Amino acid sequence: MLTIERALVDQIVAHARADHPDEACGVIAGPAGSDRPTRFVAMINAERSPTFYRFDSLEQLKVWREMDDRDEEPVVIYHSHTATEAYPSRTDISYAAEPNAHYVLVSTRDDDETEFRSYSIVDGEVTEEEVKIVEAYA
Template sequence: MLTLTQDLHDRIVAHARQDHPDEACGVVAGPAGSDRPERFIPMLNAARSPTFYEFDSADLLSLYREMDDRDEEPVIVYHSHTATEAYPSRTDVGYAGEPGAHYVLVSTADTDDAGPFQFRSFRIVDGEITEEEVRIVAAYA
């Protein structure tokens, strides 16, 4: 199960809506080994595409160095789908290189500024997709 704060949930959704019609992407880092998402890090979709996302390799390298310096890891890797449901595509599965991460997808298909939208989380390990429950809390205990 993915547990995250309402604030982080809202920031991920806002980023997805802001970048629409292109896919948005980013990471939420947390203390290594904690499985607790804390630091919201929106990234630039280097592909600038409505059907594909790609992290800029230099930005990604910089992010991983920064997380290493802060003793953090990517707890959530997120992106949006602009025309399809919030479910990992074959390309998404191929890019899923963090077996411990929660892969969050937000669908902005058929939405306007007020909603509706889909917000779903998955574990992707060795090409196998498992959907998980999302629990939104006001704050971590």
């Protein structure tokens, strides 16, 4: 289960809406081993595409080094789908390289409603998980 603060959900959704019609992407870092997302990091979709996302390799290296320096890890890796449901594509699954991360997908295909879902992706196996949105961590 992913437990996440509402403010972080709002930031993910705002980023997805702002980048629409292109896919948005980023991470939420948290203390290593905590499974608690705390620090929102919006990233650039190097593809600038409505159907595909890829982190810019230099930006990703910088962000991952920063997480290492802060004793953090990517707790959430997120991106948006602009015309389809919030479910990982074959490409998304093949790029899932963080077995402990929650892979969040946001669908911006509907102007009035945002679909927000989370998955565990390990060795190509996709498992949807419950999302518990809290006002603040206890």
